[in-house]
Every structure is written in C-alpha cells, then in structure tokens.
Amino acid sequence: MKMKTIARLMSCLAMGLAAGQAGAAGFQLLEQNASGIGNAYAGSAAVAENASTIYFNPAGMTQLQAREASAGIALVRPTFKFSDRGSSTGVLAGTGTGNDAGSWAFIPNGYLSWGLTKDVYVGVGFGAPFGLVTEYDSPWLGGAQALKFDIKTYNINPSVAWRVNDMVSLGAGLNYQRMEAEYTRLATVTSAALSATRATLDAGDNSWGWNVGALFTVSPTTKVGVSYRSKIKHELTGSLAVSGPAAGASPALSTGSAKADVELPDTFILSVVQRLDNKWEMLGDISWTGWSSIPKVDIVRTAGALSGATVQTLDTHFRDTWRYAVGANYRYTEAIKLKFGVAYDQTPVPDAQHRLVSLPDNNRTWFSTGAQVKFDKSSVLDVGVAYLHVPESKIDNNQAALGRGYVKGAYDARVWILGAQYSVAF
Numbered sequence: 078m079k080m081k082t083i084a085r086l087m088s089c090l091a092m093g094l095a096a097g098q099a100g101a102a103g104f105q106l107l108e109q110n111a112s113g114i115g116n117a118y119a120g121s122a123a124v125a126e127n128a129s130t131i132y133f134n135p136a137g138m139t140q141l142q143a144r145e146a147s148a149g150i151a152l153v154r155p156t157f158k159f160s161d162r163g164s165s166t167g168v169l170a171g172t173g174t175g176n177d178a179g180s181w182a183f184i185p186n187g188y189l190s191w192g193l194t195k196d197v198y199v200g201v202g203f204g205a206p207f208g209l210v211t212e213y214d215s216p217w218l219g220g221a222q223a224l225k226f227d228i229k230t231y232n233i234n235p236s237v238a239w240r241v242n243d244m245v246s247l248g249a250g251l252n253y254q255r256m257e258a259e260y261t262r263l264a265t266v267t268s269a270a271l272s273a274t275r276a277t278l279d280a281g282d283n284s285w286g287w288n289v290g291a292l293f294t295v296s297p298t299t300k301v302g303v304s305y306r307s308k309i310k311h312e313l314t315g316s317l318a319v320s321g322p323a324a325g326a327s328p329a330l331s332t333g334s335a336k337a338d339v340e341l342p343d344t345f346i347l348s349v350v351q352r353l354d355n356k357w358e359m360l361g362d363i364s365w366t367g368w369s370s371i372p373k374v375d376i377v378r379t380a381g382a383l384s385g386a387t388v389q390t391l392d393t394h395f396r397d398t399w400r401y402a403v404g405a406n407y408r409y410t411e412a413i414k415l416k417f418g419v420a421y422d423q424t425p426v427p428d429a430q431h432r433l434v435s436l437p438d439n440n441r442t443w444f445s446t447g448a449q450v451k452f453d454k455s456s457v458l459d460v461g462v463a464y465l466h467v468p469e470s471k472i473d474n475n476q477a478a479l480g481r482g483y484v485k486g487a488y489d490a491r492v493w494i495l496g497a498q499y500s501v502a503f
Contacts, residue, residue, distance in 0.1 A: 104208070104209050104228070104368075104425070104436065105206070105344075105366060106184055106205055106206055106207060106208050107121075108184045108186075108494065108496065109129060109133065109186050109202075109204045109206060110127070110132070110133075110147070110149055110186055110459075110496075110498050111149035111150065111151050111186075111459055111461055111496025111497050112127055112129060112147075112447075112449070112459035112461070112498040112500070113133075113461070114445055114447055114461030114462065114463050114494055114495075114496045115404075115416030115417070115418060115445055115448065115449075115459070115460075115461035115462075115463075116360055116402070116404030116405075116406070116417070116418035116445060117402045117403075117404055117419055117420035117443040117445040117463060118362060118402055118418070118420065119348075119360040119361055119362045119402035119404030119418050119420065120302075120348045120349065120350045120360030120362055120402075120404060121133040121134075121302075121346060121348055121362055121364075121402075122134040122137075122290060122292075122302030122303060122304045122346040122347070122362070123137075123292065123300045123302030123348035123349055123350045123360075124137075124300075124348070124350050124360065125138075125140040125141065125292065125300075125302075126449075126457075126500075127145065127147040127188070127457065127459075127498065127500035128141060128145045128146060128147040128190040128200060128202075128500065129147050129149075129188050129202070129498070129500075130190075131188045131200045131201070131202040131234060131236045131250065132186075132188070132202050132204060132206075132234060133290075133302075133304060133346065134248060134290035134291075134292060134302045134303075134304040134346070135200070135236035135237070135238050135248030135249060135250050135288065135289075135290050135304075136246040136247050136248030136290040136291050136302070137238070137246070137248070137290070137292050137302065138190045138192075138199075138200050138236070138238040138248065139196070139198055139238050139239070139240040139246040139248075139292070141190050141192075141198070141502075142192075142455070142502040143191075143192040143502070144190070144192065144502060144503050145188075145189075145500060145501065145502045145503075146188065146190075146500070146503070147186075147187070147188045147498060147499070147501075148185075148186065148187040148188070148498070148499060149185070149187075149459070149496060149497055149498030149499065150183055150185050150186070150497060151183065151184045151186075151494055151495070151496035152181065152182075152494070152496065153182050153183070153184060153492065153494050154180075154181050154182075154492065154493045154494075155179035155180075155490070155491075155492045156177055156179045156489070156490055156491050156492070157177060157178040157179045157211060157488050157489075157490050158174070158176070158177050158178075158488065158489045158490075159174045159175055159178070159219070159434075159486055159487075160174065160486050160487050160488075160489065161174060161218065161485075161486045162485050162486040163485045163486070164218050164219070164482070164483055164484050164486060165482065165483040165485075166221065166482035166484075172216065173214075173215065173216025173218055174218065175213030175214055175215075175217035175218075175220075176213070176214040178211040178213050178434075178437070179210075179211065179490075179492075180210065180212065182208075182210055184204075184205050184208070185204075185205070186202070186203065186204040186205075186498075187202070187203045187204075188200060188201070188202045188203070189201055189202075195240070196239060196240040197237070197238070197239055197240075198237070198238040198239075199235075199236065199237050199238075200235070200236045200237075200238075201233065201235045201236065202233070202234040202236065203231075203234075204231075204232050204234070205229065205230050205231060205232065206230055206232050206254075207228065207230045207256075207341055208228055208229055208230060209226060209435075209436060210226070210227050210228075211223070211225070211434070211435050211437070212224070212225040212226075212227070213225070218482070219434040219482065219484040220262060221262060221263045221476075221480065221481040221482045222262060222434045222435070222474065222476060222481050222482065222484060223260065223261070223262050223433065224262055224263065224275070225259065225260070225261040226259075226260050226261075226436070227257075227260075228256070228257070228258050229255075229256070229257045229258075230254055230255065230257075230341075231254065231255040232252055232254045232255075233253045233254075234250050234251070234252050234253075234288070235250060235251055236248060236249065236250030236251075236288075237249060237250070244294050244295070245292075245293055245294075246291065246292045246294075247289075247290070248289065248290045248291070248292075249287070249288065249289045250287065250288045250289075251285065251286075251287055252285065252286040252287060252288060252307075252309065253283070254283070254284055254286060254309050254311075254341075255283050256281060256282050256283075256284070256339070256341070257280070257281040258281070258313055258337070258339075259277065259278070259279050260277065260278045260435070261275055261276070261277040261278075262275070262276060262481075263275060263276075264276045264319060264323060264330055273322060274321030274322055274323040274324060274330065275320050275321055276317060276318070276319050276330075277317070277318045278315065278316075278317050278335055278376055279315045279316055279318065280313035280314055280315030280316070280335065280336065280337060281313060281314070281315060282311040282312050282313045282314065284310060284312075285309070286306065286308065286309035287307045288304065288305060288306040288307065289304065290302065290303060290304035290305070291303050291304075298351060298352040298353075299349070299350070299351050299352075300350045301348070301349050302346070302347075302348045302349075302350075303345075303346065303347050304345070304346045305344070305345050305346075306343060306344045308340050308342060308343045308367065308370055309340070309341045310338070310339075310340040310341075311338070311339050311340070311341065312336065312338050313336060313337045313338070313339060314334070314335075314336045315334070315335065316332065316333070316334055316335060317333060317334070317335035317376070317378065317388070318332045319332050328381060328383045329383065329388065331381060331382075333378055333379075333380045333381040333383075334378070334379045334380040335376055335379055335388070336376075336377050337374055337375060337376050337377065338374075338375070339371060339374055340370040340371060341370070341371075342366050342367040342368050342369075342370045342371070342397075343366075343367045343370070344364060344366045344367070345364065345365045346362065346363075346364040347362070347363045347364070348360070348361065348362045348363075349361045356408050357405065357406070357407055357408075358406040358407075359403070359404070359405055360403065360404040360405065360406070360418070361402070361403050361404075362401070362402040362403075362404075362420070363399070363400070363401055364399070364402075365397065365398070365399055365400075366397065368395040368396060368397055368398055368425035369395055369396055369397050370395075371393050371395045371425075372393065372394060372395065373391060373392050373393055373394070374390070374393065375387045375389075375390050376388055376389045376390070376391075391435075392431060393425075393426075393431065393433065393436075394427050394431040395425035395427070396425055396427050397425075398422075398423035398424065398425050399423055400421065400422045400423065401420060401421050402418060402419070402421075402443070403420075404416065404417060404418035404419075404445075405417045405418070412450060412452075413448060413449070413450055413451075415446075415447075415448055416445070416446060416447040416449065416461065417446050418443065418444075418445040418446075418463075419442070419443060419444055419445070420442070420443035420445075421440070421441075421442055421443075422440065422441045422442070422443065422465075423440055424438045424439050424440050424441070426438050426439065429471040429472055429473040429474075430473050430474065430475070431474070432470065432471070432472040432473075433474065434472065434484055437470050437472060437488040437490065438467075438490075439467050439468055439469075439470040439488075439490065440467070440468065441465045441466065441467050442466045443463050443464075443465055444464050444466070445461060445462070445463040445464075446461070446462060446463075447459065447460055447461030447462065448460055448461075455501055456500070456501045456502075457499070458497065458498070458499050458500075459496075459497065459499075459500070460496070460497045461494075461496050461497075462493075462494065462495050462496075463492075463493070463494040464491070464492075464494075465491060465492035465494070466491065467490040467491055467492065469487050469488070469489065470487060470488040470490055471486075471488075472484055472485065472486055472487065472488065473485050
C-alpha cells in the first residue's frame with residue numbers, strides 16, 4: 078500500500094513539472110518543500126525532518142529512516158499593483174496601469190531517500206529552485222519594457238550522504254537543471270499606430286551544477302547544518318519572434334534566432350536547531366545568495382542581418398543578498414507539532430532606477446505558521462501558510478532614450494504562500 082502511495086505521489090509530481098507552472102514572484106524559490114513554510118524556512122539546513130533535506134542539506138539524509146519519500150506543493154499568490162507617478166512612454170504612449178501583474182502559481186517538489194547501509198544514503202530530488210512570472214493586462218504604460226516575463230527551472234538532484242561518526246555527516250549532489258525563459262514586450266517603433274507590434278524571446282537551456290553540505294550533531298539537543306549550492310550557467314538559445322503591424326519592416330523587427338546568457342547564483346546556508354525541552358524547539362537560519370552573478374542580461378541575435386548584435390540589455394545590476402530567519406516548534410501532543418517563523422529577506426534589486434517592471438521586487442518580511450501531524454511512525458503531513466509583507470516598491474526606470482519609455486511610480490505588493498507536504502517511510 079505504501080509503495081502504491083509513493084508511486085501516486087511521484088506521478089503527480091511529474092505531471093506538475095510537465096505542466097511548467099513552477100513560476101512565482103521573486104526569482105529564487107525557497108519553496109522546495111512545504112514542511113518548511115511554517116517556520117519561514119528557519120533551520121532549513123539542520124532540521125532534516127523528511128527527505129526534502131536532499132535539497133537544503135544532503136547530509137541530513139543520515140537522520141532519516143532507511144527508506145523515505147516526500148512530496149508536496151506550494152501555492153503562491155503574489156500581488157503587484159502599479160501606481161503611476163509621472164511616467165512618460167513617448168511614441169508608445171499609454172495610460173493603463175496593467176492591473177495586477179501577479180497571479181496564482183504552484184511549485185511542486187518530490188524526494189526519495191534510501192539507506193544503502195546504516196551510514197551511507199543515496200537520494201534524488203525534483204523541484205523548481207528559481208522562477209518568475211509577471212504579466213500585465215492591456216492597457217499598460219510600461220509595455221515597451223515588458224508585457225510578460227516568465228522564467229521556469231526544473232531541477233533533478235541525485236545525492237549521497239555519509240555518516241562519518243555520531244557527530245558528523247557529509248553530503249553532496251549533482252544538479253541537472255532545465256531553464257526556460259519567455260519575455261514579451263511592445264516593439265520599439267516610430268509610429269504610435271504600430272505600437273501593437275510585439276517582440277517575444279522564447280529560449281531554453283540544460284546545464285549542470287553541484288551542491289555539498291555537512292551536518293553536526295553538537296549534542297543530543299543541538300544540530301548545526303551548513304550547505305552550499307553552486308552557480309549554474311545557462312546559455313539560453315531560441316527565437317526572437319516579432320508579430321504585429323510592423324513585423325518584418327526592418328532587420329530589427331524581423332523574426333530570427335537569438336540567445337541570452339544567465340548565470341544563476343550560488344547560495345550558502347548556516348542553520349541551527351536547538352531543542353529546549355520536551356515541548357519547545359528553536360530554529361535559526363542565515364543564508365547568502367550571490368545575485369551579483371547577474372549584473373545584466375544581453376539578448377543577442379544569432380542569425381540574419383543583425384547576427385551578433387545585442388538587441389536589448391536588461392540592466393539588472395543585482396547585488397548579493399542575505400536572509401535571516403528564526404522559528405519555533407511546539408509539540409502540542411505526541412502526534413501534533415505547531416510551527417512558527419519570521420524572516421527578513423533582502424531583494425537583489427539595488428534601487429528604484431534599476432527596478433524592472435518584469436521584477437518589481439523589494440525586501441520582504443515573512444510571517445509564517447503551520448502544523449505537522451503524525452498519523453503513525455511512518456507517515457507525516459505538514460501544512461503551512463506564510464504572508465510576506467513587502468513595503469512600497471518605487472520604480473524610476475528611464476529607458477526613453479532607447480525607445481522603451483520612462484516608468485515612474487510605485488508598486489503595492491504582497492505575497493501569500495500555502496503549502497502541504499506528505500512524507501512516508503517504507
């Protein structure tokens with residue numbers, strides 16, 4: 078019966094990945110399990126409470142039962158509502174604010190861990206570690222900068238863990254990652270009558286990365302975890318399609334092949350879990366993300382009269398970021414654990430001048446809660462909910478000299494996250 082349950086979970090996961098709806102607001106997706114939502118992902122590299130530790134710290138597999146599987150889903154609802162405060166769109170003049178650029182998205186995950194011996198474990202994980210979807214309704218005054226931006230990643234993460242002794246465990250993994258990007262904007266034209274012409278970049282790439290981790294059992298009540306995930310460079314290739322009244326009017330408005338290189342950032346996590354007594358447990362997390370690996374993104378034509386020319390540059394000027402999280406667990410009964418967490422999460426966007434309409438992001442504060450229910454010794458259900466408070470995000474992005482208008486205003490933003498994770502030993 079348990080093997081059938083695992084098969085059904087993995088089947089649902091595969092369908093979720095195939096559906097390609099793994100996007101959510103914010104470029105990095107922490108929602109690689111739902112069991113961590115209730116703690117705002119505090120203690121992520123040390124808690125090792127189910128097979129999803131494969132992503133956050135593969136060394137944690139040594140804390141699991143001989144064979145475990147875990148699958149879950151996070152539902153994410155970002156809101157990005159723009160208020161105009163002096164924008165000027167030039168020949169692509171418009172007055173619309175695009176309504177809400179956010180929408181519901183789901184992020185599936187699945188993991189399988191297997192103990193080969195009492196000290197050596199292997200496992201594999203499936204997830205979507207980076208993603209972004211922003212899409213504006215018409216009319217939208219910033220359409221020359223972006224109408225839609227959709228980034229998806231699918232990550233397969235085979236891993237191994239070794240218990241060195243009772244205090245130290247080590248882990249490592251490889252990451253086979255697929256990245257897909259779709260970017261649509263109004264094309265730059267010289268007549269407002271032709272402003273409906275659109276340019277769409279549709280590109281993808283497969284690449285490899287790696288991750289390592291260590292887990293230290295300092296005492297029966299204290300665990301410390303550290304983990305690192307490498308950068309992954311994607312050389313996205315595909316097409317730049319132009320559609321509408323001005324399509325084909327010039328080499329710059331012609332459909333053809335194109336490319337864009339993106340180096341997704343590396344990450345480092347330091348976590349601690351401290352049991353205070355039979356009821357209370359505290360968790361902490363400090364993490365770093367090397368977003369400066371993406372100072373800009375050049376879109377380059379690879380065929381036709383403009384082959385080799387950079388037709389657009391997304392000036393991200395991303396900075397490295399830090400995230401701080403604290404959490405607590407309260408064992409209400411032997412079967413029910415209550416979870417709480419808060420976190421402060423920096424944005425990679427440095428200022429209003431470099432805030433993109435495709436990523437109207439800002440620093441976020443997480444407020445989270447959740448519960449864990451143990452049905453028996455081998456099956457557990459986690460549920461969680463988080464509200465992300467985002468302060469007013471000002472934008473002052475002037476691309477008028479490039480024919481893409483001047484967007485000036487502010488975003489009213491927030492994010493809700495709901496999730497559930499089912500874990501089973503067999």
